[in-house]
Amino acid sequence: MGKLKNIEIYFDRNRNVYYPGDSVCGNVIIESKGEVRINALKVFIRGVAKVHWTETKTVGYRLGNYTEHYRSEIEYICLKQTLIGGKESSSSNSKESFICDGYHVFPFHFILPREGIATSFEGKHGSIRYYLKVELDKPWTFNHKLKKIFTVIKPIDINQSEYLVPILNDCSKTICCWLCRSGPVSINVNTDRRGYCPGESVALTALFENSGNRTIIPTASLYQIQTYNASGKHFINTNKLVSISGSSIIPGEVSEWNSKLLKIPAVSPSIGSVLIRVEYFVKISLLIPGSYSLSCVLPIIIGTVPFRHCIQSPINYSYMPSSQSGNRIRNDAPPSYSELKDLKEDVEEENTNFCPLYTYVSDYQPPPYSMNEIIQSSSDHDELNQNLLTISHT
Known part of the structure; x- marks a missing residue:
């Protein structure tokens, strides 16, 4: 035998x-x-x-x-x-x-x-x-x-016109402390477009005005929202992926960001399945000592087809494992891109160390960007901005 x-x-x-x-x-x-x-x-x-x-x-x-x-x-x-x-x-x-x-x-x-x-x-x-x-x-x-x-991978081509539209938002607040009232602080910000691939950078153009009496610090963070649905209920998990900060703004000063870059790590593309939704937004905040931060939210799409500056421009990209998969953090490319398991019981077990592979753009160079290229019609995004802002405060 x-x-x-x-x-x-x-x-x-x-x-x-x-x-x-x-x-x-x-x-x-x-x-x-x-x-x-x-x-x-x-x-x-x-x-x-x-x-x-x-x-x-x-x-x-x-x-x-x-x-x-x-x-x-x-x-x-x-x-x-x-x-x-x-x-x-x-x-x-x-x-x-x-x-x-x-x-x-x-x-x-x-x-x-x-x-x-x-x-x-x-x-x-x-x-x-x-x-x-x-x-x-x-x-x-x-x-x-x-x-x-x-x-x-279900393709999302960020070169489609709907993903090339900049996202704009603005907000302001007046700082109050008992009977003491100071002038407002405000944010006016926009992205260079709506869709990005991992490895690319969000180019943020912002105007910060500090008419208050406290020194404030501008920051920008990329968030991922995971929404799980079952039995008519849902569970929301929000993760901060990466952050950058700017110089302090003293009272009475105005500061600008001119295409400040927020690099997108190796993460899952946006997903809209019935059971699992994966969404992303950039939150621009002013950190105010002794008060709640002032924040603007810009929803973005993470896609799978990299941005092309022109039709003939070469795109250098590969497939990389997600830097966040459950509780595991992976920043390095593994020697093997697949998982092979020899099981004695049912192979449909829940525990696995598998990390999916996603598009990752190498050596990304953002194109020249001008404020004159901003499309001033952002009314279609107002409702989504408000929903994401509510989630970001929870």
């Missing part, structure tokens, strides 16, 4: 990133020593979004607290191919097959849906994962299972 030595999954051209409508092709390679008897060799492709979080509820003083779980799941794709065999092993008429000594290559081929799928994502309370699973059904023993996770 032979022995199964190894089983591997290989994608064609060592590909790790796929887009909707792409063909997922490759080979299952089996190495055996001697003749191995099997019932079937099957390969599955699956894409699924899952969310899960808990909330502590209070029943009463005597009964104490209990934990309520919120879960939901959406399946984007689930297909199967049988490479060897075909009948279920539980059937009395099942026909066994044999794998001879040596290496054996079994090709597979799947096509991803063009619509209805979302970008891969790993978060603290949910994930969107795509993977191939191989199951080798052997008679009278445990099945051999193997999983290989890959990245799917």
